[in-house]
Amino acid sequence: MVNDAKLLATLRQHFGFNAFRPGQLATLRSIMAQQDTLAILPTGAGKTLLYQLPAYLLKGTIIVVSPLLSLMQDQENRLRLRGEKRVVVLSSLLTMSERIHVLTHLNSYHYIFVSPEMLARQDVEEGLARMKLALLVIDEAHCISQWGPDFRPEYLLLGRVIRSLGHPTTLMLTATASRRVADDICQKLSLTHVTRVVRSIDRPNIFLAVEQCDSQDEKQGQLLRLVKKFDRSGVIYFSSRKIASEVANFLANQTKLRVAAYHAGVASIDRYRIQQQFMQEKLDVICATSAFGMGIDKNNIRYVIHYHFPPSLTSYVQEIGRAGRDGKQSAAVLLYSPGDEQLALNLKAVELPSVAMMNAYRKHQVAANALGRNATILTFYLDHGWQPERIVAYFQQRWQLAQRQVQEMLAYIRTGQCKREFMLTAFGEPGKKQPVNWCCSADQKAWQEDLVLPVIQPTRFPVENDFDWQKRLRQLFF
């Protein structure tokens, strides 16, 4: 049994820190007690340490399931910089002979990074099932709930994979998950006894604002005003690639700022360059779709503006959470024109096969692969033995959920009460707000008159205060 002193010693010896950040110790205790653990810790809480530290104490390989190839490569590079050589990204970027080599030498790796799609392949699953695993890590675990059902269905097979790997200790990591999402993650993985380590989603240094704009022209004008006013680094989120690119050009022409558009239509090499330049302060503003953000490790993003309507409060909290990681004052501004919610709904509507479409399919009027964009997700469910009736019911349920999420987002926009209070209540943390009302509802005057943000003290990461290691050492040795 590993005690706290041992964990702390390992932290000192291998990472050079003197204290854990909030949530780390509780998570590590749980992992070392071989408990499945869901850690919901805000961005910047040091989540990678949660599996890198146990690597020094556990025997066997650590598998990390990650949603993006770029994230896996990034993690691999970081581990190599730490001197870890026994690390591999098992992905389609390997040549066939490289992949065969990896699969026949699985035991020689300390860390294996893998996507859910690759992990669900029979040869990979069987290969890994023969290994001694120290830990299974599911990074960005909210993807199970958010992307799994409609977009990347292999996420729904992770429960099966966990069982076929002999149920290793499983660590799920995410920055944002409401209680409902957390329940959904555990349920979809069929994990019943899960330790949850949850820190507040509140980021007191982020000012919350909603600006109503009556037209798209007014919105663009307002955006320009905000971007000129705010200090350098910022991210602007869009739900359209085309408009993201157009506004990027507009801002580049109207200001002296260095602006780039970032979305899935941009070549991956350029996306990589843009991200690097943003990190190195060679770009000021990124006009992005939801493609941008995961794994962004930049601590001085001063603002996140939403030009379009986020699909849910959860995604909104995730996206604005990228601001102000250094604890200094930052802002999250949502620009809203009445009717903006329609685009969010339409995006969901095309993702889910309509009832009419499914009826046509059931009457054999169309084949599954003729269902266009919906074909992939639909054939997945059919291949896994779902009856069409069940699929229709499920998609209807997903559609209703999407509508509820849009309604919740609208309620956030419209509420006259403190935005922060609304947000925290929605995430099951009522009454946990800081004494200061730091949002546009409370600071109407300051916000609307001259955009002067109230000054607050930068927050430092507090030392884990529920553990006095010196006292604990005295108890152990004297």
Added chain:
DNA sequence: CGGTGGGACGATAGCGTCCCACCGGTGCTCTATT
């Protein structure tokens, strides 16, 4: 799914109506051609 913009058409000289095409985000992996 649902909103919008453009073209055709009708009945009549300036505009209404209808219909159709188009648009709207996120990524993995595999496979067959260039």
